[in-house]
Every structure is written in structure tokens, then in C-alpha cells.
Amino acid sequence: MLRLLPRHLLPPRAHRAISPTASPLSRRRALLLLGFGCCRGPPPAHSYASMAPPPVAKKVPRQLVDHGDVRVDNYYWLRDDSRSDPDVLAHLRAENDYTAAVMSDVKQLEDEIYAEIRGRIKEDDIDAPLRKGQYYYYERTLTGKEYVQHCRRPVPTDAPITVHDVMPTGPDAPDEHIILDENVKAEGHDYYSIGAFKVSPNNKLVAYAEDTKGDEIYTVYVIDAESGEYVGQPLKGITSDIEWAGDDHLVYITMDSILRPDKVWLHKLESDQSSDACLYHEKDDTFSLGLQASESKKYLFVESGSKNTSFIFYLDTSKQNKELVVLTPRVYGIDTTASHRGNHFFITRRSDEFYNSELVACPLDNVAETTVLLPHRESVKIQEVQLFDNHIAVYERENGLPKVTLYRLPAIGESIGQLQGGRTIDFIDPTYAVDPEESEFHSSVLRFNYSSMRTPPSVYDYDMDSGVSVLKKIKPVLGGFDASNYVTERKWAAAADGTQIPMSVLYRKDLVKLDGSDPMLLYGYGSYEICIDPTFRGSRLSLVDRGFIYVIAHIRGGGEMGRKWYEDGKLLKKKNTFTDFIDCAEHLIKNKYCSKEKLCINGRSAGGLLMGAVLNMRPDLFKAAVAGVPFVDVVTTMLDPTIPLTTAEWEEWGDPRKEEYYYYMKSYSPVDNVAAQEYPNILVTAGLNDPRVMYSEPAKYVAKLRDLKTDGNLLLFKCELGAGHFSKSGRFEKLQEDAFTYAFILKALGMTPKMASV
Template sequence: MGKIKFSSLQAWLHKLGEEQSSDTCLYHEKDDTFSLDLQASKSKRFLFVASESKNTSFNFYLDVSKPEDGLQVLTPRVDGIDTSVSHRGNHFFIKRRTNEFFNSEVIACPLDNTSETTLLLPHRESVKIQDIQLFNDHIVVYEREKGLPKVTIYGLPDVEEPLKSLQGGHTVEFVDPTYSVEPSESQFTSSILRLDYSSMKTPHSVYDYDMKTGISVLKKIKTVLGGFDASNYVTERKWANAQDGTQIPISIVYHKDLVKLDGSDPLLLGGYGSYEICIDPCFNVSCLSLLDRGFVYAIAHIRGGGEMGRQWYENGKLFKKKNTLTDFIACAEYLTESKYSSKEKLCICGGSAGGLLIGAVLNMRPDLFKAAVAEVPFVDVLTTMLDPTIPLTTSEWEEWGDPRKEEFYFYIKSYSPVDNVKAQNYPNILVTAGLNDPRVMYSEPAKFVAKLRDLKTDDNLLLFKCEFGAGHDSKSGRFEKLQEESFKYVFIMKALNMIPDLGCGQK
């Protein structure tokens, strides 16, 4: 049986109504650290084909009115340069990241001369350009500044007029100190920008923002049952000092009438810190179950994620991966020192690469936590990265390093959770797995638990829950997902001795 890969390496052109045997291969990517992505331009005039790795991407375009011309190169393949493209009028618009311009810049080029570029928005060291969204008369720039998402809107000249540097943009205002905002489906010819917004106390909301007048209209807010009142909850943004002096942002939420903030409150701290993924503080209705029981909930926006810009990610990968781990520990220490909780009430959770985080900090500072939940955790990093036949391994070398090289082997081994379990006391631990998980095979968390059982010196709970009907993202179905979430919360409350007595000594 050949290797199973979860990346797309070929793009084919099929004409509806014709036999599949007449299809044309537009592009075949032969480097298995890359995968292909297809996207239609908002103008519906071009199809873009991107070949992407963790660190590099380049693009082709296909004029849908002339498919017989095949793909044309729009941005060339250059190691370390990442581009994403879109179209309006007589120009292609390109977001480009390089080693020098690590937070990206926005340029444009004419359709008939893609080598002639105009700088529209320059690189800025303190502001990361996350994405751009084109409209007939506007360009929306999704940015990150000081760890928070930002939406800035610029007017564009008529399509017949030349493009110049973007000036006079206005920013959409948001009221919460921490929040999440993402683009929703909008019409290319419209002046209305549709946004999905939420915060740790604001349910998911849909806003229509008029880019001409600056007026925002709430179109829909998700109903939360059970007498929910957002005014009962407080969200905060704090900063922890990492061991190298770096300031790490923390998002916090709690019920204002149910916490004392004197160190006696239970707290659940989550984190991820990999792949430049931003764990923005959005609304989680399940979390209300904890908040209404007097919990504080917090998210540590640690290095390895993308919250604070590209360098935030670069400083939490490869040979700097341990920053991710020590940042999380620093956040936990800050929360206890600031009386949000205590070591006897502090619980932690993370999944997948976030499960690696949980496993690693448990080995490093088991005394700091009362309970931990590692969901489908990537804990056997060394073994997985040594085997290129495992799905996704080759594409992950740019994130973790290739341990077939000696320097990466010993660095990964120094933090990989399975390889660092030792004879010491550990807190209460729940580890989950999915039997059909194609990303983190169930053998990884099983191996981690077996080693913990063999070496740990305490009598605290250690549970391994392997779901036979799940993959990487838990079981299918809304109620099944809620059951899994409730199992996690019950475990945490049991570890904190918060399960009520049901009578006859039963709990």
C-alpha cells in the first residue's frame, strides 16, 4: 500500500458535460511539503491556483473566459516568500510577505504586465497584514496590532484610473477590550461589508458596515438560552512577563458576582501556540457552564501563534519552540500571583498542538496545576517527525524541524512530552484520543498515558478516553460534541472537588 497523503498536489480542469478522460491537468506539484489551493476571484473573472508550504506560496491565474490558455504565472516560486492574490478591474492585488517584510505589504500590478508593481500599503513592524478583501470601490485590510484584530477600509479609484499608495483609511471600532472579528460573505459590487463579531461575553453577531458612511448595523445576534445577560460578565486583557522579558497577552472572562479574585477562584487556562494560528477570544456558550459556577476562564496568547504578528510565530517554532512552553508557564504564574486563582485551583487545557503544550508544561512544572486536559495531543513529536510515511509529516518539518538532522533531533527530544515524562508527582490528567484521527494517531496519547502510569509517583486521576467514533475534531453531531465538552468539565470539577454529593456517599 502506498503512502497516504492529506495534501492536494494536482489541479485539473474539467468541462461540465464532457467525459472525465478529457480533463486537463493544469498543474502538478511534485514537492510533498507543498499543497494546492484553488480560489475564484471575487470579480469571477479569474481562477487562482496557489501552491503553499508552511513558509512559501506562489500563484498562477487562469482567465476563465480563455481556459485553453492554461495557467499563467502571477507570483513566482521563491523560497521564503509568501503571496496571496486577488483581482479588481485592470489590476491584480497581492499581499506579499518576505523575510525582510515579515508582516506583509500590499502591492498591485496591471493584468498585462505583472512585473510592474505599485506599492499600496507598506510593511510595518508593529502591524501585521492578515488578509485583504476587495470590493468594486474599496479594499478592506484585516490587520493585527498589539495582539488584537483590526479592520481598516480604504477607498479605491475608478478602475480606469491609476492606482496609488493607499491613504486615508478608516478603522472599524469595537467596544470589547478583547474580541474576535472575521469577514463574512459580502457582495463584490456592494459598499456593505459584512462582519462576524464576538467576544468572551458577546454572542456571535453579524454586522453590516457601510464603508461609505461608517455606520454599523447589527443584523443578527445568536440567541443564548437560560437567561443569559452579557452585563453579568467581565472581560479583561492582561500581560504576563515571559522569562526573557517579552510581554504575553492574556484574555480573561468571569462572572462579576461569582468570583472573589482573592486567589480562591477556580480557573481554566487554555493555549495553543503553533502554526501562526490566532486563538482570538470569541464567545463559547459551553464555557458559561463554568463561568456560572464561579470559574475564571483565560486564554494565553503565547508565541508560536500569530496574535502579535509574524515574528511572534517565528519566535515560537523550530529552535525557539520552548518559548511557547515557557510563555504558558509565565501566564499561569501571572494569574496565580495576581490572585485570579491559585495552584490548588488552576486547571489547563489544549488540543492537538495545544495538547503538546499541555504535555510539555506538565513535565516542566507539574506543581503549578491542579488538573490538565490534553485533547488529541501531539505528544510523540520525535517519533512522528522521524517517519515521512506518516500523513502530514513532511509538510510539518518547516514547523518543528526535521529530526533526521542531528541538531533538530536533540532539540525536539528535549521538549517532546513522551520523551520527558519522569518519576515525579503530576496533577490530575485527562487525555483524549480519536481512533480514526488522521492527524494525531491514537497511539501517541496512548503511549503518553502508558508512560505516565509507569513513572508518575502520585495517586491523582489519570484517565485515557479514546473515542471509537471520532477523528481529530471529536464525534460528529451537536449533542455528541456537547457530551464530550461536558465530560471534560466534569473531570475538571471532580479534580477540584466541586461535584455535589448525590446522597449515600455517591458523587
């Protein structure tokens, strides 16, 4: 039962890649000394001020009056819902040109970093094949190509799936068939993303959802899996939530005018979309719909959820009369997810009483009769549940770390009671990430993905009967990566109220001195109960191999330490998120991990709000900051229900139509609190087609900073004019963005090379 996530201001997914190869340490040290071991000091602030002047946004004062309070927004004109206003586009292009000009002196460095990052990737590779029915399914990447191929091979045996199951390759192996080549589909598009790729139950058809703008509005195509020929006409203007309801029907979700997923539809193949049946319309604009198939594939679940409440319908895919039936009722404060096995539904329930969730089961023919399988526990949060014929895997969190506990279930048809005698999988690193992978329901093999900041993503198959674990795939990391050179640590910082804040730390042990002189990049998010786990990211090594310490601050507002951790960082407690981050920074400085002069910070989306807030609160604490697609105009956005996501966000940030929330939000909203003071070096990014954080928010933020800040430090704004919230779509294009960001950080710290690296 994989959680249905609403379309919040999500952080980017950690890049999955990549496994160690050996390299002589002495050679690496020599390269570092020649390239970046010797650095000049940062240039004086006035040297930036002497450059060509940055774009100055015109001021068109607009009074915004709420609760008798008057705010003047000089840059409201930058918001253009059509994204076609020539003055707005001219200003964004001018900002991009200015950023390119200022960064031109480190373009060679950027290119070198890009080459490093790309050089760590095995460009021609396949992921771990998954056996489903009579086929192995997998994705393949090709040298020089931005996108993946979706492939399959026939299974040459009827033997049961085991952890030792391996897809045959070589001259005698069944032929590979390329179902879909994204590289071909992406031709002619500046942006291309497939949000869903769903194979029909009989393996004959594939439905895939395509976005060619970055606005997350998808078109769904159905193709014959063998010939690639289209079946029927495409479905337009939908979300990426699609599921098969048998072999000849699709269920999908559409959005309203503010891009809120509000209607679920049933589509019969080869019929016109206009004749599709609406199964449910969610009219409450604080709720959004999500769609999920059970692991058994016998039921579809439609969840309608807000931040505090969710309820579920189910659809029996085997019935001719396909309609939704209520599974869990709509009760404020009760949050549920569901799945199915045998003659029971399995339901995870959360409320104020059992805030870390409990797991219950109910018979298909009497959903009101529930049996508690796992009771609520104060210290353990149930995060996800994955069902099998004979087992259940429970993904939990305890003391901020993920864990996986496995239970054997009674035979189908037997009574189910409280789960006993669970087996927990052991993990090695002090801080790490574990994520469920798709597994075959009719097997005893659990597949999961493990990584840490020094351990590349590793796919394991785990036999839930024997406890045997087999590594199926570890992403190769080229370029001399050796995991033993790196140290990961878990540290704790005390917040002002005594709360202990966990931090995940990565550094290279032969380069870091821990005497306060090391440069650092501190990352934070802290919203939506999202856990920012310490996954591996190959591009990060381009900083760490230059002597940086990389730290993730697991601040309140996230979900790392349980539900209360989230609730203590939202609504009228939101400032805990910001002060936690500041307290982490000060702890790291006090304990000689860095100094103010070497401390850089980074956050994205809701983490960009974090950046804007702490820069206003403590601009003296940081040397440089990167705010990616930042949610910074909090009050104005949350007062406007016509903007995508606003109504659904009132339970996260508060409804500023109410005076208490208005003034609290105003007290931290970055745009509303930019002051005439010195700020560190700042890079801000945006995407013109972003449906989550409108490009105008960071544009206004930068314009106001330019007007008021009293320093000569870098302030750069980079807006992708052909992308959305997650920037460019190609895998190498994304690496270029990382290289640009790192070049900015190194420039801000004065860590540019005296000579070209070898």
C-alpha cells in the first residue's frame, strides 16, 4: 500500500545512482592539489558592484489591504497567468542574461564540474529487471541519450520467483523488446517527461502519461506493447494518476481550473474521451484526489485527501459494473490508506489519538468490522505497508531512521489477529534511506532500494521466509569513486526549546580538518511531513571532493521524527522550521564543522521558503545561499484561491483570511520581510511553467532584494523559460543545473582554481 501523495511543493527526488569503483588515493590527492586544493580568498564585495548593473524591475505600486493592514507590492505586475506578457518575458530574459554575464568568468569551472559529474555515470546501463507474469520489465539508458527506453524480455521458465532469479542475457537469451523509447518521443520538445507507464494486466497494452511543457498537465496514450501502434485517441488534460481497470478500461483523474485533482473518470478503450463516465467529483476545494492500484491488482483505490483528513473509495476491477464504493468514511482528522489481500482490506489509520498510525484489517463484506494488526506506538511511525500473498512488509520510522519489519500472514481465509514475531532488516550506515520498490505480489520476495550519502543506490531482493538478501543491482559510479574515502555521521543540534534536531553529515575523511576552516553546504526542507532522507547523489561528490562537508538538517515540519515532528513545524508553529535550521547552523559552527565565512545553504520549493526566511532572520550567518523555485510570497499567494494549490495549502500554512494566521504568516513571509540590510551571496531559480510555485514569486523576491539590500554581494536569478517546477527534463540537462549551482557556490567562496584541473 504505497502512499498516495498529493501535489504539494515537493522537493526533487534524490537521483538514484551509482556504485563504487576503486582508484588510487594518492592520485586523487594530487589532482585536488593541482586543481582546487589551493584557493584564493573571496573577492571583495565592491568587485561585484563594479560589474554591469543588474536588471532593475520597474515599480508599479499596488496596495493590498487585509484585516486593516496595508501592504504595498511594487512588483505585483510580474505575475502573468498567461506567461506571455512581453514586459515580463523581457525582464526574465534580462535576468538570465545578467546571470550568464556574471557567471561567465567561471564558465570553464562549470564545464569542468559538469564533465566530472557526467563522468561518474555509466551512461549505457539497465536497472534491476522486475519479473511480472511472463516478462521481465526494465529501463535502459544509452550513451549520450537524455531519456530512458522502456524494455522487456520474455521469461523462459515457469519456475517460482526467488531472490536468485536472474534475467537471462547473452546470445541465447530471449530477444529484448523496446516498448517505448523516450528519446524518440522527446524529439522536437524542449521538455519531455513521462509521469506514468502502466502495463495492462494481460501484458498486451501500455498506457503512458506525457508532459511536454513542465506544467504537469498530461496527455495519456495507449499503445500496443509489441507493435507500438496507438490504440484509440489520447486522453488530454489529466494528471499522471492512471490505472488499468481490467484489460479494456482505464481510470484517470482530471483537474479543475486551479489544477486541483477533483474528478475521477472511467474510460473504455477506443471510445471517445467525451463519453467517459465521471465516477466521483470532489467539490471541497481543500481536498484533492489520488489513485492507486492494490498490490493484488484486484482493486483500485481512490483517495480524497486534505492535509488532515482522507477517505477512500474502492473499485473492483473484475466486475462488469465498475463503480466506486466507500471503504473508509469522511471523518475530519482521520487519515487513511488502503490495500487488499485475499478476503480482507488492510487499512492504515491516523488521527489525533493514534498520530503515528495503526494498521487494521477488515473483511471485504463488512468493512466496518476492523481488527487491529499493529497498534499505535508512541515511538514508531508507520510510513508505508506493502502486501504479498503470504507476507506484509511494514516501512516504519523510529528515532528518525527508517526500518523495515516483515510479518508472515495467516493463510487466506483464516482469521487475522494482531501481528506477532516480526523480523526487522538490519542496515549498516549510521544514517541512510530505504525505499520500497515494486515487488511481485505472488511471491515471497521483497524488493527495496537502499542507499546512504556514501552508498550508491542498491536494489535488494529479500526472501521473507528465509531472511536471505541478494543484491540485484548497485548503480556504478565511475571516475575513481571509493566509498571507503567518505564518512557519514549522525549528529544532533539542540534547538532553543531543547528539542534535539538530527542531522546527516557527509565528508571526505582525507580532506576535512574539522577545525572550523572547512567549507560546508547545509541543506534543509521541513514541510509537508516529507522525510529528506540521506540518499546518495553522485553530483554531490564534486563539492565533497573539493573539501566540502555536506549536511542535511532534518528540521521540524518534515516527517523524519514522526507525526508530531511535522505538526510542530506547521501552521502557527511554522517558525520552528526556520529556528531549527539556524540552530543547526550555529551548532555546526560551534563544533568546528565550518565557520560563517564558509557556510553555504540550499533549499528548494518549500525549502526555498526556508532559505528566504532564514536569510531575513540571520543574514550574517551564511556566506552564500541557493533558493530553488522558492515559495517566498506566502501571504499574497495564500490569499488568492485562484492560484494552483492555494486552497489545499490552508491546512499546511494557515488561512490568512483569518487575522491570526495573516499576521503570523506575514511575520515570516520572505517577500514581506526583505529589509535594508546586508545579505550573503544569493542564487534564485525558477521555472516559467511551474504550476506549484509561480515564477513571479522568486522574480518579485529578487526585485525587492535588489532594491533594498545594502551590500555588493552576488544576487543572481535564473529562470528556465521552457520548464516547470523540476527544471529541465533530460538527465544530463539536470546535471548541468547542478554544475551551475556548484560553480556559483565556489565563486561565492572564492574557491576558483588557480590552474586548470588535470
